[in-house]
Amino acid sequence: MDEKNFVVGVDVGGQTTKLGVVDARGEVLAQSVIRTDTYGDDAEAYIAALAEAIKQVVEEAGKKGEIRGVGVGAPNGNYYTGAIAFAPNLEWAAKGSVEFSKLLSKKLNGIPVSLTNDANAAAVGEMTYGVARGMKNFIMITLGTGVGSGIVINGQVVYGHDGFAGELGHTCVVRNNGRTCGCGKQGCLEAYCSAIGVAKTAREWLESSNEPSLLRECDSITSKDVFEAAKEGDALALRVFEYTGTLLGRQFADFVAFSAPEAIVLFGGLARAKEFLYEPILNAMNENLLAIWKGKVKILFSQLKESDAAILGASALAWEL
């Protein structure tokens, strides 16, 4: 049995790294988690620990010698170069470029490693195992701490000239006096429609009025608090989601004008607020679409478990190795 019929998927997050052994049908045979944030700026130490964890999980799955490759999704992961560069949430890759694929492959005795950014990996996961199964043209939007995106055209993830395509969270949604985004620009979609953006909208609105709201009882408001308050029927919290959805929908209309996707798929923590986001997104998008697209582009919400989607998406990358 010399054939290599299994792959490993790795999802590198700011705090934890999830990894799993996956078979050709997309079943996760064994999985594991390590910390991402306990290695300071020592990239080699992190990569050594990751290689060790991969060996262990492969052993656990009983697939030693049968791994075809490792697929990795990581913030700022570049598909072309195999490097992670200037990733603000990864201390060991925040200030320079780490030759991630090369270093990890070396530690794994030459097993090939393929890298992409986390949103692209999620898009591949969704296309292979999720609501975008069978779709050739869709856009994945990840609504988490930030707003990420993975764009699929003709069944292929778009990497662009330099490997960094698909930064839709940093397109401009508020032109004048927009909020300053973490990236330093003003008015980015991410500054308004990420988990942090939603919490900020709520805080701004509470400060600028005396409207009663359940949120006034919270010490430091998070997007989860806004979600809980909206479920209780809190008027201000409900309006925060309506506003967030409206901004998303407007921006989605411009994305549709670019690549004419069959669907836009939402994923990530904030996408759990589907009941409050779906209608405003759909309405604002359709209001801003050309007639040829009105009522024709689907807004879908991922149904994969977040950790599974990321591991599966990253692993799908490894099949191409």
Next chain:
Amino acid sequence: MDEKNFVVGVDVGGQTTKLGVVDARGEVLAQSVIRTDTYGDDAEAYIAALAEAIKQVVEEAGKKGEIRGVGVGAPNGNYYTGAIAFAPNLEWAAKGSVEFSKLLSKKLNGIPVSLTNDANAAAVGEMTYGVARGMKNFIMITLGTGVGSGIVINGQVVYGHDGFAGELGHTCVVRNNGRTCGCGKQGCLEAYCSAIGVAKTAREWLESSNEPSLLRECDSITSKDVFEAAKEGDALALRVFEYTGTLLGRQFADFVAFSAPEAIVLFGGLARAKEFLYEPILNAMNENLLAIWKGKVKILFSQLKESDAAILGASALAWEL
């Protein structure tokens, strides 16, 4: 000599249709022009006249029986369906869908016909014979009566799920109180940065001030008048181009965040104002780009003759038949 080593390129414009016989090296062996706008709403009459003109130009080139296929670029031309539908500037296709490829192929005794929109055809022309030669990732922006676009990713024109991808002229550049665009939406790029948009900006600014300007001598201002005045050093005309370039540059930054192109290529009548547009575009784009792209994306101006680029681009489509 039974091999078919020649193609025909057809560029359908609102007023005239240009066509030519092209060889594998991109040389136009013979070309011709017919009217587009003298057939009322009778699509069949126009297509019959076009077929006749194609036969004549092929005869003139001495390539009867050697034509592999016909490539057509037309407003609202759909690559997937071969139809032209709801094209406001083509009277015979303004109110419904015309099965263009099928009808034309029939009139040409079965020679295959491939159709796409005019901006996509121009992009293919630029990639095959122009400043985008050798580029796999670029965006073509046509600045004419309207603002069109053709997007190339991985060396392929992006058609999207339905064949209508690349309507970047109808993305939103002014969010609040934006001008009404010909498409019915507000604040579209086309409403500001087309030839018509430039003339409108000049007229609005003249009406709202008493600033002296050469343009006050014109009866009905066109973008060409603004261009001529700018060349004379007219301050208001120069500011109109600066404003137009700034809006284009801002919007280009968002396009870069989508597909990370190597270059954005400008084409069409208004692109002749390169001397006034280049700097404001480049500055506004770089101001609005993420750090990873600042100073890295080229702004190029087409150097192909407009009619050649369109014929060549459309003809390139026919080689794939």
